[in-house]
Amino acid sequence: MIVPLEHIIILAGLLFFLGMGGLLAWRANLIMMLVCIEVMLNAVMLVFVGGSARWGNADGQLFAIFIMALTSAEVSLALAMVVYLHRRKRTVDTDVFSEMKG
Amino acid sequence: MEQTIFYILASVAVIGAILAITEKHPVHAILYLVTSLFSVAVIFYLLMAPLAAAFEVILYAGAIMVLFLFVIMMLDLVHPEKGLSPHWREWLPALLLSGISIASLAAVVLARHGEDAAAAPQALPIREVAVCLFREHGLAVELVSLQLLFALVGALYLGKQPKRGDTE
Numbered sequence: 198m199i200v201p202l203e204h205i206i207i208l209a210g211l212l213f214f215l216g217m218g219g220l221l222a223w224r225a226n227l228i229m230m231l232v233c234i235e236v237m238l239n240a241v242m243l244v245f246v247g248g249s250a251r252w253g254n255a256d257g258q259l260f261a262i263f264i265m266a267l268t269s270a271e272v273s274l275a276l277a278m279v280v281y282l283h284r285r286k287r288t289v290d291t292d293v294f295s296e297m298k299g
Numbered sequence: 300m301e302q303t304i305f306y307i308l309a310s311v312a313v314i315g316a317i318l319a320i321t322e323k324h325p326v327h328a329i330l331y332l333v334t335s336l337f338s339v340a341v342i343f344y345l346l347m348a349p350l351a352a353a354f355e356v357i358l359y360a361g362a363i364m365v366l367f368l369f370v371i372m373m374l375d376l377v378h379p380e381k382g383l384s385p386h387w388r389e390w391l392p393a394l395l396l397s398g399i400s401i402a403s404l405a406a407v408v409l410a411r412h413g414e415d416a417a418a419a420p421q422a423l424p425i426r427e428v429a430v431c432l433f434r435e436h437g438l439a440v441e442l443v444s445l446q447l448l449f450a451l452v453g454a455l456y457l458g459k460q461p462k463r464g465d466t467e
Contacts, residue, residue, distance in 0.1 A: 199301040199345060203408050208309045208342075210404040212316055212335075218397030219320030222390045228325045228371060232332055235363070236316050239339055242351070250346040255423050255431040258348045262432075265358050266443045270450035272363050276370045277454035283374050 198251055205247035212240035227279050227289040231272065238268050305345055311338040325376075329367050336360040347422040 216236030223229035242261040249257025279289060286293050315335030322328040336359050343352035433440065 200305050203411075204305075204309075205346070207404065207408055208312070211313055211401065214397040214400045214404070215313070215316045215320060217400065218393040221393035221396060223320070224389075226325075228367070229320075229328065232325070232328055232367070233320055235332060235359075236319065236335070239336060239359070242355075243339060243342065246343050246346050246348045246351055249348060249423075253423065255428045256436075258351050258423070258428055259432050259436055261343075261348070261351045262354055263436075263439060263443060265354055266447065269358060269363055270446050272366060273454045274450050274457070276366060277457035280370060280374065281457045289374070289376065 202247055202251045206244060209240040209243040209247070212243065213237050216240065225291055227282070227291055230291075231275055231279075235268070235272075238264060301345055305342060308338040308342050308345075311335070312342070325371050326368065329364055329371070333360050333364050336364070350425055350428055 213236075216233045216239075219233035219236065220230055223233060242264050245257040245261040245264070247257075249255065249261075282294060283289055312335045315331050315338065319328045319331040319335060322331060336355060340352045340355035340360070343349075343355055
């Protein structure tokens with residue numbers, strides 16, 4: 198372990214909360230929301246790998262790899278939905294898609 | 300030496316993430332995010348996870364980000380840097396909430412400081428990781444493969460061009 202686990206968790210927390218703040222600020226643009234979600238998922242993977250290095254256990258690395266597989270599925274579906282929505286309304290603004298508002 | 304590299308890479312990752320979430324143009328944001336992901340991949344390598352580091356570069360920075368770039372190019376957004384960027388007033392609640400979260404994280408970590416006194420475990424060989432993956436988490440591998448299949452079918456369905464004469 199080259200650095201204490203606290204520093205890795207601080208780095209991952211910084212990345213996660215940066216992604217969270219960006220997600221809250223960019224809530225009108227679908228593509229930037231997805232980019233911010235990527236930052237958050239990357240921070241979660243960093244926590245898993247750091248725990249795996251701290252306790253010498255392979256499970257953390259495996260869950261980081263599982264998160265990568267889940268992220269690829271999520272991104273492909275989300276981008277397909279972005280293409281679909283853009284085809285309907287010619288925009289990626291989330292405020293336009295509000296027909297289900299009661 | 301490795302500690303210095305870790306802190307340099309950590310600052311690169313954080314600065315790349317900050318630039319990625321404040322950039323107005325989506326393509327520039329994704330390129331900054333790729334920079335951040337590369338530094339996180341090298342951090343994975345320093346943390347004795349070479350398999351995760353390789354997958355991070357190949358899958359995350361290589362495949363997923365290029366998918367983003369292709370979709371942005373395909374959508375043909377006219378002047379995407381204009382219009383949809385958040386006003387400075389929309390940054391205020393985000394900054395406030397993230398600041399509270401980061402401050403509470405720092406408080407918790409500083410309060411628990413000094414408990415980390417474990418012997419450094421040795422590096423895990425990839426053979427052991429693979430044995431653990433397919434022997435203990437075989438069901439999870441199957442579930443992930445099923446989920447990728449569902450995502451493929453869903454993306455095909457959503458991306459299908461509507462036929463002529465179909466109603467919206």
